Amino acid sequence: MDSIQIILITLILGLVSVVGIYYIQNFELKSTKKPTFLIIGNNYSGKTTWFMKLQGKKKPTISSIEANYGEIRLPLSQDSIAKPFQIVDYPGYLKYDNLFKNLIEDINLKGVCFVIDSELNNFNKNLNLIAIKLFKILTITETYPNGKDFLFMVNKSDLFNSLPVNKIRTLLEAEMNKVIESELKNNEDELSFWHDLLPFKFEKLNGNMDFKSGSVLKGKTQDWENWLDEIVVNPQ
Ligand SMILES: Nc1nc2c(ncn2[C@@H]2O[C@H](COP(=O)(O)OP(=O)(O)OP(=O)(O)O)[C@@H](O)[C@H]2O)c(=O)[nH]1
Ligand SMILES: [Mg+2]
Structure with missing residues (x-):
């Protein structure tokens, strides 16, 4: 050689x-990167209560000041083929939303469970904050091919003044319109894709957006759990 x-x-x-x-x-x-479902939403909406229930725990919760990490096996309905998935219960405080990007980069995000307190007064009071939170997370998830799937968990349907799902969806759509317009005024360049989504409609987004009512407290969580199973069994 x-x-x-x-x-x-x-x-x-x-x-x-x-x-x-x-x-x-x-x-x-x-x-x-663990396959993960993220549970987010405003303070007091019921995130930690559901997070606990999914893991078979029934502890009363206090307002979360840090993220809770847990594991569940999905699909829930077919244990023989179930595999482990991470669930993250993310605190509702607005200041934590600025860390969404880091969090999402650290995990393999399978879906977002956005918990909403449907009690009339709480919902009206929080509507703007809910839309801002949603705007922040969609700004990240909509940049992925096909976006990411969202489940809007319209919680506390047991309360007599709980708003119905369709009403929540319509009010949130209108509020998103306002938030998008005001954010575009301040930050035109980075957020330009939002222009194409005005007037805002959930069906214009790349990810699937499902709204389903229920009540963690009354154990009406089957529709939400079916949604988790559906994503795992029939991934896009
Ligand atoms: N009536 C009713 N109350 C509920 C339901 N689900 C949760 N709650 C109550 O709502 C309150 C807040 O629940 P949490 O699970 O701590 O709320 P969270 O979303 O984790 O709130 P943060 O940790 O502050 O972001 C608690 O008092 C729960 O018992 C429900 O389906 N119906
Ligand atoms: Mg909590």
């Missing part, structure tokens, strides 16, 4: 190892 052949073989081997290391690192990086 002459010296040119030795140099060539060395170069090829070097290149192969660099490419190999790159693939191994990326593969490892991807495989450590």
Whole structure:
């Protein structure tokens, strides 16, 4: 073997190892990202109560000041084929919303469960904050191919003055319109894709947006749990 052949073989081997290391690192990086469902929503909407119930716990909760991480096996309806999924119960305080991006980059996001307190007075009081939170997370999830799927969990349907799902959807759509217009005034460049979504309608988004009512307190959570199963069994 002459010296040119030795140099060539060395170069090829070097290149192969660099490419190999790159693939191994990326593969490892991807495989450590856990498939995750994120539970978000405003304070007092019932996120932690549902998070606990999903894991078979029944503790009374106090307002969360940090994220709770848990694990469930999905689909819930077919234990024989169930696999572990991470669930993250994210605190409602607005200041934490600025960390959505870091959180989503750290996980393999399968879907967002957005919990809404449907009690008339609470809903009216929080409507603007709910729309701002939704705007912030959609700004991130809509940049993924096909967006990400959302379940709007219209909670506390047991209360006599709970608003029906369709009403919540329409009021939220109208409030989103206002929030989008005001955000576009301040931040035109980074948010330009929102222009195409005005006037705002949930069906214009890339991700699927499902609204389903229920009550964690009364155990009316079947529709929400079916939604989790559906995403796992029939991924897009
Ligand atoms: N009536 C009624 N109350 C509920 C229901 N689900 C939860 N709650 C109550 O709502 C309150 C707030 O519930 P949490 O689960 O702590 O709310 P959270 O969304 O985790 O709130 P933060 O941690 O502050 O973001 C508690 O007093 C729950 O018992 C429901 O379906 N109906
Ligand atoms: Mg909580």
